[in-house]
Amino acid sequence: MQTRSTKSLIVKTAEELILSYGYQGFSYNDIASAINIRKASIHYHFPKKEDLGIAFIRKYSRLFSLWTKRLGTASNRERLIAFCRMYGSLSNNCTRICPIGMVAADYHSMPAGIQEHSQELIAQVEQWLTELVDKGKKEGEFREYLRSSDTARHMIYVMSGSLKMARIFKEPGRIKRAEKDLVFHICKEKEQ
Amino acid sequence: MQTRSTKSLIVKTAEELILSYGYQGFSYNDIASAINIRKASIHYHFPKKEDLGIAFIRKYSRLFSLWTKRLGTASNRERLIAFCRMYGSLSNNCTRICPIGMVAADYHSMPAGIQEHSQELIAQVEQWLTELVDKGKKEGEFREYLRSSDTARHMIYVMSGSLKMARIFKEPGRIKRAEKDLVFHICKEKEQ
DNA sequence: GTCTATACGCTGATAGAC
């Protein structure tokens, strides 16, 4: 197991633990036993827990950038649906919530560095969605009366909320329903 | 300071701390210093932290029951708006989030007793909203195509999400916007 | 890079005096 491998394995494990138990709900010891290394080795890669938290946020920020670039030539309606599906996949069969939902709830008990990076991640997603809604309106796919940025925020609230409730009640259908509600409210026709 | 007073003061303080920092983000020591008593005194009233967590959830459950009873003769539209306003007041000027949003995020790192009571609280609010939407549809105030329980859930997602984001970005306007969006989507006319 | 060993503060919790 090489260095780079270990480092990304640590982040991957932290990621799973954070999205399941929250930032304060996991410890270096949890990671150490999960991947069979010692706590001190984690501190070598991430001296402070805050560093690991930031790495987690930044990873999702990069993943989202990559995801938007991979979309190619899809209609605005298709992009909207793709976003909901991608978001829903974070649920991991009702075991996890989304990064945004997690950092938003635990926000005030997180180190300042994580707070800043959280704001950036949320702003990044909001901006992408705002532009999507704006484009969808201009190109006649989305309802004209929508306010782009408010609709973008609305989408995040709904998808993020549905993941949390799906986990609590073990009802994956909540995520699908949230998607359908959003598509119906935002898109002009084809209620599907 | 009599006994009953101290007990309710402890719950009140726990409440503020939980809605700001989360269940794992506060300690008996935080409460003790906040109201100038010793940790052991808190353990007298609430032997385990879980007991205090449950008291917190149950208090909000009772408060919600009382709130719904105090509504009197209001139209369904007025009830919808009243709900959003009541919910928004939990924000406490962008310093707190809602009980549902908090327990939903930290769910898997909470003791089983708190999880159960959280489920009950959420179900209670969902049910009241479902009945409201149902009634609003039947009486012609709300849009007929809405599915009552999905709309109820949608409302919780949106209001709960808006409180969290309002806190992060210090934008109380997000809560008001969430309310207007919901009213517009659910009510038939008077876009306001 | 990974390990062993260790420091040390804070946590939830208990025993017992008043």
Next chain:
DNA sequence: GTCTATCAGCGTATAGAC
């Protein structure tokens, strides 16, 4: 009911050998 005193355990974090 509230206090002082105390506990074991776990948290993050560091030093230094290999």
